[in-house]
Amino acid sequence: MAMSTRCLLAFCALLLTPTAAHAELNVVATLPDLAALAEVVGGDDVEVTALASPNRDPHYIDPRPNLILPLNRADLLIVNGLELEIGWLPPLQVAARNGRIQTGGPGYFDASTVVQPMEVPTGKVDRAMGDIHPGGNPHFLYDARQARRVVGALAKHMARLDPQNAADYARRAAAFDAKLAETTRRHAERFAALPDEKRRVVTYHASLVYLFDWLDIEEMQTIEPRPGIPPTPGHTAQVLSTMKAHDIRLVVQESYFPRKTSETLARLVDGTVVVLPGGTRFDEGEGYLAHIDDLVGRLYAALSK
Amino acid sequence: MRAMRTILTVLLAAPALAAAQTVDQAVLDALSAGLAADLGPATAPQTGGPAGNSNPDISLILDVAGAWFDGEPSQLGAHDPQSTGFNLQQLEMHIASNVDPFFRLEANLVFSEFGVEVEETYGTTLALPADLQMRGGLFLTRFGRINPTHPHAWRFVDQPLVNGKFFGGEGSRGLGAELSWLAPLPWFVEWVGSATMANGACCARSFYGADDPGVETPADLLYTAALKQFFALDDAWSLSWGLSGQFGPNASGNGNRSEIYGTDLYLHYRPANSPDREALSLQLEAMYRTRQVPSDRLADYGGYAQLVWTIDPRWEVGARYGYVSGLSDDPLDPGWVEDRHRASGQITVYPSHFSRVRLQANRDDRGDAVTWAGFLALELLIGAHGAHTF
Numbered sequence: 231m232a233m234s235t236r237c238l239l240a241f242c243a244l245l246l247t248p249t250a251a252h253a254e255l256n257v258v259a260t261l262p263d264l265a266a267l268a269e270v271v272g273g274d275d276v277e278v279t280a281l282a283s284p285n286r287d288p289h290y291i292d293p294r295p296n297l298i299l300p301l302n303r304a305d306l307l308i309v310n311g312l313e314l315e316i317g318w319l320p321p322l323q324v325a326a327r328n329g330r331i332q333t334g335g336p337g338y339f340d341a342s343t344v345v346q347p348m349e350v351p352t353g354k355v356d357r358a359m360g361d362i363h364p365g366g367n368p369h370f371l372y373d374a375r376q377a378r379r380v381v382g383a384l385a386k387h388m389a390r391l392d393p394q395n396a397a398d399y400a401r402r403a404a405a406f407d408a409k410l411a412e413t414t415r416r417h418a419e420r421f422a423a424l425p426d427e428k429r430r431v432v433t434y435h436a437s438l439v440y441l442f443d444w445l446d447i448e449e450m451q452t453i454e455p456r457p458g459i460p461p462t463p464g465h466t467a468q469v470l471s472t473m474k475a476h477d478i479r480l481v482v483q484e485s486y487f488p489r490k491t492s493e494t495l496a497r498l499v500d501g502t503v504v505v506l507p508g509g510t511r512f513d514e515g516e517g518y519l520a521h522i523d524d525l526v527g528r529l530y531a532a533l534s535k
Numbered sequence: 536m537r538a539m540r541t542i543l544t545v546l547l548a549a550p551a552l553a554a555a556q557t558v559d560q561a562v563l564d565a566l567s568a569g570l571a572a573d574l575g576p577a578t579a580p581q582t583g584g585p586a587g588n589s590n591p592d593i594s595l596i597l598d599v600a601g602a603w604f605d606g607e608p609s610q611l612g613a614h615d616p617q618s619t620g621f622n623l624q625q626l627e628m629h630i631a632s633n634v635d636p637f638f639r640l641e642a643n644l645v646f647s648e649f650g651v652e653v654e655e656t657y658g659t660t661l662a663l664p665a666d667l668q669m670r671g672g673l674f675l676t677r678f679g680r681i682n683p684t685h686p687h688a689w690r691f692v693d694q695p696l697v698n699g700k701f702f703g704g705e706g707s708r709g710l711g712a713e714l715s716w717l718a719p720l721p722w723f724v725e726w727v728g729s730a731t732m733a734n735g736a737c738c739a740r741s742f743y744g745a746d747d748p749g750v751e752t753p754a755d756l757l758y759t760a761a762l763k764q765f766f767a768l769d770d771a772w773s774l775s776w777g778l779s780g781q782f783g784p785n786a787s788g789n790g791n792r793s794e795i796y797g798t799d800l801y802l803h804y805r806p807a808n809s810p811d812r813e814a815l816s817l818q819l820e821a822m823y824r825t826r827q828v829p830s831d832r833l834a835d836y837g838g839y840a841q842l843v844w845t846i847d848p849r850w851e852v853g854a855r856y857g858y859v860s861g862l863s864d865d866p867l868d869p870g871w872v873e874d875r876h877r878a879s880g881q882i883t884v885y886p887s888h889f890s891r892v893r894l895q896a897n898r899d900d901r902g903d904a905v906t907w908a909g910f911l912a913l914e915l916l917i918g919a920h921g922a923h924t925f
Contacts, residue, residue, distance in 0.1 A: 293922060295775070302717055325668075327667065335636060346574075357887075378573075382570050385563055386563050389563065400562035407566060458887065487810055
């Protein structure tokens with residue numbers, strides 16, 4: 231009895247020994263944009279890994295088992311949410327054997343819970359409508375205003391997990407928020423100066439609605455007849471007549487969507503296809519602001535031509 | 536353990552930090568207030584739709600096929616189209632949800648025309664310490680690559696021959712417990728060990744099979760061990776390599792035992808920046824089986840290789856070759872003396888993520904007879920679309 235009590239105490243003492251490396255939070259973000267935001271807020275206090283690369287459609291990331299390793303060690307998992315990662319993240323989370331980052335766990339942060347979602351379906355969602363996300367359009371990271379919300383909430387979450395460095399998280403988030411606010415204003419003003427007829431475009435997938443809301447651009451139609459359904463000849467003909475009727479010469483899409491139909495349409499109206507980077511090149515050291523400036527710059531150059 | 540440590544650290548340090556935290560909280564609150572003034576209040580989105588958030592994910596998968604055979608059909612898989620005409624391969628209902636922060640529950644109920652079967656139902660731990668994970672219940676053992684998966688994840692209409700002959704029509708599965716461990720190495724290494732009931736003609740035919748002598752000692756159980764490794768060769772190339780073994784008693788009495796050894800390889804290529812999500816995959820599995828029978832030891836082997844090209848999100852083509860050796864005087868398959876070769880080709884169209892139509896042709900050479908077969912299979916999925924594992 232006495233012996234086992236002593237063993238138990240020794241065991242507890244072992245558990246309670248603070249680990250030296252605890253100053254650093256292991257952060258895993260599903261998307262490179264979220265990783266870039268986490269790195270700004272976390273600075274030297276965090277080690278950030280992005281699961282998806284920016285040149286792949288975030289709906290369709292291969293759940294390669296090597297992604298389980300960073301998830302296994304993570305103190306904080308940042309997801310985009312609104313079911314964007316539903317096709318690949320859940321089994322990785324289970325296989326990670328890490329209670330902290332399970333949905334609803336202390337180290338689970340769903341960025342979509344702090345933004346203002348667009349295109350939230352009001353009626354019944356039916357698959358015949360295509361790949362509708364029942365909680366709203368998940369592509370909010372193209373909008374610097376939504377990124378501001380994420381940054382603020384992220385600082386709070388990191389401060390909760392690592393209270394010792396709370397002041398640093400708050401300070402970095404506040405500084406970055408000011409930069410994001412400036413970026414938001416600067417680009418919005420630039421686009422506001424464009425004449426109305428230059429602010430109409432056609433896109434491939436309905437993934438740019440937040441960007442267009444921020445910069446006041448009108449998406450006249452998508453080349454996909456319904457979200458996630460590849461273009462059909464009948465619908466493409468309809469898009470062409472829309473483009474002709476409104477004198478639209480610009481097709482906007484991300485690099486990872488098919489380009490054939492977009493290029494055909496652009497050729498038929500004597501216009502161009504603007505290919506936007508789908509995410510921050512986090513692995514190459516690019517930051518979120520540089521990514522947004524690049525993305526918005528490409529769009530502006532094409533629109534103002 | 537770590538959570539407890541964190542909590543205690545926080546509690547112990549609380550008095551010292553209290554002052555500092557109030558200041559930080561003020562900065563954070565000011566940030567939120569500034570955001571709200573600039574952008575308006577954030578509204579939390581409603582996820583999961585009006586059905587509510589706490590319902591489990593439920594999906595229903597229908598597999599039906601029209602089949603044609605130019606001779607005597609002899610398909611080994613319980614979900615394979617079995618005869619010329621229309622076949623209900625299965626109607627599978629998959630239900631899954633986290634139970635609490637510690638467990639996840641999954642169930643696969645399979646409906647046939649005249650009954651329902653609980654194919655799998657098991658709990659998985661979510662937060663065991665030391666990178667361990669347990670499963671308990673009725674589950675497909677993690678032998679090789681194809682065995683743990685369901686027809687929905689298969690690239691061909693029917694099960695590989697070797698799985699049918701060695702494990703049974705429904706693959707290797709049983710009631711039991713499994714422990715797996717993620718090794719703390721720079722690349723993915725997972726060890727898996729399970730103990731399951733050794734009976735069932737459908738799912739442990741090389742062991743007790745249709746016999747059910749009961750469990751008297753641990754030697755009456757079926758043990759499965761597997762080592763899974765994954766190598767991300769680069770951004771586009773992936774390689775999985777597995778080793779598996781299965782050990783248990785067989786039905787020939789006298790404490791006779793059977794053993795199955797297997798290795799599997801999966802090479803996957805998906806280039807970055809391919810807007811068509813083009814991919815090429817090569818999958819190989821080989822198995823070797825020995826069985827003690829009265830006054831003899833039987834040994835046979837088999838395997839398959841399949842190559843699948845995903846052309847774009849809509850189209851896919853694949854070729855597969857399978858082989859299993861035959862034995863004279865095999866008490867389990869008395870008529871199966873000759874080696875059997877089967878070559879298959881398939882072309883599949885995916886109108887969306889939730890439906891597929893697959894056309895497949897088989898040339899099945901049983902040594903004494905060659906049978907040609909053609910399948911036109913339709914799969915439809917409604918409800919939650921569970922993510923696939925790699």
